[in-house]
Amino acid sequence: MRAALLVAGLSICVAAVAEDEDPTRFVTFSQDFAAQCVSRNGVQILVGNSHPGRTVTVWLDRYHMGVGTGDRSKTEMKPGSEPVPLGCSRTMDGPQEWRIVRAKFSD
Incomplete structure (x- = not known):
């Protein structure tokens, strides 16, 4: 019983770390x-990285x-960098998004 609780607790911790990363x-x-x-x-749409210490592609x-x-598009964003402009939320014909x-850490 104790071992099962320990394994369950570790699984929850591993899942929480994986989610945070x-x-x-x-x-x-x-x-x-x-x-x-x-x-x-429309408005200008920008993409940014909110991670305090890791580069995101x-x-x-x-x-x-x-x-x-x-x-x-592929964009590499360093921590603390300015957001990157993508384009307008509307073209002359209609909305765009x-x-x-995919995203990955690049460091």
Whole structure:
């Protein structure tokens, strides 16, 4: 009984550490009011790294009006660096967004 509780406790600890170290959790999206985007009734979309000490590389797919465009970007973000601009939330035709495909720690 005691051994089973110990194993269960260790499993929970390992799962918590693995979750804390999932690089996807540290990829953040933010918005800025860039003039070229505001003129289209949109905002500038930026991607950043919120991890305090590790570099994150992220692969993103772009979607336009809900449909994948086939555009995939790869961005490496050091801890504490400025967010990287991706583009406007709207084009002349409609909304666009970026979705995470994969993220990994690069250090």
